[in-house]
Amino acid sequence: MSSAAPGRPGRALEGMVVLDLGQIYNGPYCTMLLRQLGAEVIKIEPGGGEPIRWRGDGTTVSQAFNLLNGGKQGLELNLKSAAGVELFLRLVAVADVVVENFAPGVMERLGLGYDRLEEANPRLVLASGKGFDSASRHKDLRAMDITVQAISGMMAATGFEGQPPVKSGGAVADFIAGTHLAAAILGALVQRERTGRGQRVEVNMYDAILPTLTSNIAGYLDSGGTAPERVGNRHGGLSVAPYNVYASADGWIAVLCMRDRHWQTLCRLVGREDLLADESLATPRGRVEAIGRVDEVVSAWIATLTTAGALKLLQEGDIPAAPVRRLREVIEDPDVRERGMLVEVDDHGRPGYAYGSPLRLGASAPVAPAQAPDIGEHNGAVLSRLLGLTEAEIEECRRRGAW
Amino acid sequence: MSSAAPGRPGRALEGMVVLDLGQIYNGPYCTMLLRQLGAEVIKIEPGGGEPIRWRGDGTTVSQAFNLLNGGKQGLELNLKSAAGVELFLRLVAVADVVVENFAPGVMERLGLGYDRLEEANPRLVLASGKGFDSASRHKDLRAMDITVQAISGMMAATGFEGQPPVKSGGAVADFIAGTHLAAAILGALVQRERTGRGQRVEVNMYDAILPTLTSNIAGYLDSGGTAPERVGNRHGGLSVAPYNVYASADGWIAVLCMRDRHWQTLCRLVGREDLLADESLATPRGRVEAIGRVDEVVSAWIATLTTAGALKLLQEGDIPAAPVRRLREVIEDPDVRERGMLVEVDDHGRPGYAYGSPLRLGASAPVAPAQAPDIGEHNGAVLSRLLGLTEAEIEECRRRGAW
Numbered sequence: 001m002s003s004a005a006p007g008r009p010g011r012a013l014e015g016m017v018v019l020d021l022g023q024i025y026n027g028p029y030c031t032m033l034l035r036q037l038g039a040e041v042i043k044i045e046p047g048g049g050e051p052i053r054w055r056g057d058g059t060t061v062s063q064a065f066n067l068l069n070g071g072k073q074g075l076e077l078n079l080k081s082a083a084g085v086e087l088f089l090r091l092v093a094v095a096d097v098v099v100e101n102f103a104p105g106v107m108e109r110l111g112l113g114y115d116r117l118e119e120a121n122p123r124l125v126l127a128s129g130k131g132f133d134s135a136s137r138h139k140d141l142r143a144m145d146i147t148v149q150a151i152s153g154m155m156a157a158t159g160f161e162g163q164p165p166v167k168s169g170g171a172v173a174d175f176i177a178g179t180h181l182a183a184a185i186l187g188a189l190v191q192r193e194r195t196g197r198g199q200r201v202e203v204n205m206y207d208a209i210l211p212t213l214t215s216n217i218a219g220y221l222d223s224g225g226t227a228p229e230r231v232g233n234r235h236g237g238l239s240v241a242p243y244n245v246y247a248s249a250d251g252w253i254a255v256l257c258m259r260d261r262h263w264q265t266l267c268r269l270v271g272r273e274d275l276l277a278d279e280s281l282a283t284p285r286g287r288v289e290a291i292g293r294v295d296e297v298v299s300a301w302i303a304t305l306t307t308a309g310a311l312k313l314l315q316e317g318d319i320p321a322a323p324v325r326r327l328r329e330v331i332e333d334p335d336v337r338e339r340g341m342l343v344e345v346d347d348h349g350r351p352g353y354a355y356g357s358p359l360r361l362g363a364s365a366p367v368a369p370a371q372a373p374d375i376g377e378h379n380g381a382v383l384s385r386l387l388g389l390t391e392a393e394i395e396e397c398r399r400r401g402a403w
Numbered sequence: 404m405s406s407a408a409p410g411r412p413g414r415a416l417e418g419m420v421v422l423d424l425g426q427i428y429n430g431p432y433c434t435m436l437l438r439q440l441g442a443e444v445i446k447i448e449p450g451g452g453e454p455i456r457w458r459g460d461g462t463t464v465s466q467a468f469n470l471l472n473g474g475k476q477g478l479e480l481n482l483k484s485a486a487g488v489e490l491f492l493r494l495v496a497v498a499d500v501v502v503e504n505f506a507p508g509v510m511e512r513l514g515l516g517y518d519r520l521e522e523a524n525p526r527l528v529l530a531s532g533k534g535f536d537s538a539s540r541h542k543d544l545r546a547m548d549i550t551v552q553a554i555s556g557m558m559a560a561t562g563f564e565g566q567p568p569v570k571s572g573g574a575v576a577d578f579i580a581g582t583h584l585a586a587a588i589l590g591a592l593v594q595r596e597r598t599g600r601g602q603r604v605e606v607n608m609y610d611a612i613l614p615t616l617t618s619n620i621a622g623y624l625d626s627g628g629t630a631p632e633r634v635g636n637r638h639g640g641l642s643v644a645p646y647n648v649y650a651s652a653d654g655w656i657a658v659l660c661m662r663d664r665h666w667q668t669l670c671r672l673v674g675r676e677d678l679l680a681d682e683s684l685a686t687p688r689g690r691v692e693a694i695g696r697v698d699e700v701v702s703a704w705i706a707t708l709t710t711a712g713a714l715k716l717l718q719e720g721d722i723p724a725a726p727v728r729r730l731r732e733v734i735e736d737p738d739v740r741e742r743g744m745l746v747e748v749d750d751h752g753r754p755g756y757a758y759g760s761p762l763r764l765g766a767s768a769p770v771a772p773a774q775a776p777d778i779g780e781h782n783g784a785v786l787s788r789l790l791g792l793t794e795a796e797i798e799e800c801r802r803r804g805a806w
Binding site for chain 2: 064133150151154156159165168170176189193200202203211239247253256322328331
């Protein structure tokens with residue numbers, strides 16, 4: 001399926017076809033990234049659409065769907081029918097990648113286990129996004145973002161000591177797993193260039209979220225298990241201080257001192273030159289041991305300033321800091337719009353939104369944002385272009401219950 | 404550098420060489436993933452080591468360093484010396500990938516901008532992990548995990564309404580950006596197989612974190628900006644109810660009803676069949692509108708049960724749920740150990756830890772976990788193997804100040 005001529009930049013995945021059985025966030029984000037690298041992504045849904053379409057009252061589609069599915073081709077298929085499976089396997093034969101994040105065992109029950117797909121196309125990469133390994137003790141837990149955040153320690157590590165565990169406000173388990181899944185697919189495609197063969201790849205959300213807790217895990221291991229479980233806005237491993245979010249006169253600001261010179265500058269800024277002579281505060285470990293006192297020094301100073309005022313002084317002193325911005329400010333940030341990370345698109349006559357790609361490749365032409373498909377919107381176009389079916393043959397598929 | 408014979412599985416990146424200038428989490432996690440796909444990763448550090456080594460009191464190395472750098476080759480280089488730059492460029496000529504997540508402009512100041520690297524090796528992929536685009540309004544903000552969580556809306560979206568913003572307990576901005584960076588590199592390597600040329604790729608943390616907020620962004624857009632900014636442990640877009648973390652008699656448990664049938668089963672479980680007749684609670688939207696009442700029904704029931712007891716009943720009813728586990732339980736989870744996600748390794752005679760790979764490729768042989776290098780531990784071995792330098796030539800490099 002590789003149509004780009006050698007020497008011509010084109011796009012990284014130009015000519016590649018991805019069959020996308022993804023649902024909600026994990027699978028669809030993975031295929032969004034692949035589309036933005038130049039692949040053609042065919043979003044395959046059953047008659048009722050994938051579960052994210054069921055949100056709201058069933059008559060409107062949330063922008064959550066539009067954001068992740070822009071520019072994909074919409075193909076309705078009933079994979080519980082023989083005709084649907086047959087058509088899917090014909091598409092597999094001409095595809096490069098299949099992505100699915102169904103519950104465990106669904107593909108096998110549909111008769112679409114890896115063996116059958118590999119038989120249809122030995123060059124195929126089958127990518128499965130799961131919650132847990134099929135041999136895991138946790139394999140019977142339903143893997144959604146919130147359940148994986150609960151069982152993985154992410155919630156235990158988020159929030160303030162002595163207060164309830166908190167879910168990370170982003171769907172971090174879903175998205176970090178979907179990003180890993182894209183990386184696994186791309187790794188398999190690199191390997192395919194040399195071996196000529198595809199393979200099965202899998203990413204489990206439980207595995208993908210673990211490394212994000214490196215500060216906390218290291219804090220636990222380094223302290224012999226005595227480190228506190230959650231530390232609010234302090235450093236997850238309590239390895240750095242100051243490192244916190246401080247209340248200003250009109251908001252909140254994050255400040256950290258990675259290096260001793262940041263601390264020294266800060267002492268001067270806040271008018272506490274006396275602390276420079278305190279040797280117990282001269283090292284990262286010393287400041288962590290006195291973390292309450294250190295935070296108080298910063299808090300007392302920032303409380304007297306506006307966020308913008310504090311930020312200006314901290315930046316002049318080259319001390320890492322950033323305002324805690326409201327979601328509204330982020331969504332309306334001209335930077336986000338101008339870089340194409342969040343753009344308005346026409347959604348079948350309604351206003352829609354699409355994401356741009358965080359992956360910026362200098363020699364791979366960017367892919368324009370586009371509207372997300374309606375269910376089955378491109379059945380005719382996809383089947384005629386990829387399989388060469390005539391109108392009569394397409395109608396015959398429909399009649400036989402392929403969708 | 405591709406030594407795997409066609410048809411032989413080997414490893415996805417077998418024979419590839421990655422020069423790793425990464426620091427802290429973002430770059431080093433990216434190269435950890437590349438190593439686990441079979442690449443040789445050479446961790447290049449200045450005399451004092453990369454900043455993560457400075458944590459603690461300077462005599463011990465945190466497990467945070469070991470976890471991300473296992474199995475990399477340690478090369479000490481002084482890139483501020485002409486001899487160091489010269490040696491680095493000779494390595495670039497035989498490498499496939501360079502990864503760096505320095506502050507903006509550092510590579511250029513070292514005389515190692517993309518033009519110079521491309522000249523040394525047109526097949527090279529130069530991967531840069533940054534906080535913001537070089538043209539961004541935010542480009543002067545120092546991009547660390549906490550500052551990016553602050554400015555990106557992640558903190559605004561985490562925590563309870565009316566209470567302070569909360570940092571996600573995982574370093575999600577660093578790790579999701581590092582994972583995207585690995586995907587961008589792999590995309591560029593796929594493209595190189597067809598064009599024969601490398602390219603520059605970049606991932607900005609600010610871009611990479613945005614899609615994780617899809618529920619919240621969609622909630623904002625769908626509601627015309629009236630959705631609450633943070634909603635504790637409820638669904639980020641307030642699109643699903645019940646969806647929360649509930650206190651049990653001995654802990655916390657996450658429960659959600661994705662489908663109407665989950666809600667129906669739950670009503671029976673909690674002995675509130677009367678609610679089945681309440682049409683206002685029959686749709687997702689209806690339950691969200693009555694979210695306080697819905698949460699109370701679930702809370703009252705779960706408070707009477709242990710976490711394990713509630714989980715058992717919910718699982719029997721096929722209702723998605725999971726216990727909120729303590730970090731200790733995760734770190735000591737035999738599942739995590741047996742799957743090789745967190746394993747003990749010998750660290751130069753001390754106890755060390757290494758991560759396994761969330762990327763599981765069926766036809767790419769796994770890479771064994773190994774200890775992280777000391778600074779410059781492999782100078783001799785790397786320079787002799789990759790550049791063919793003799794002992795005398797290596798000594799001459801050292802004498803000229805290359806390290």
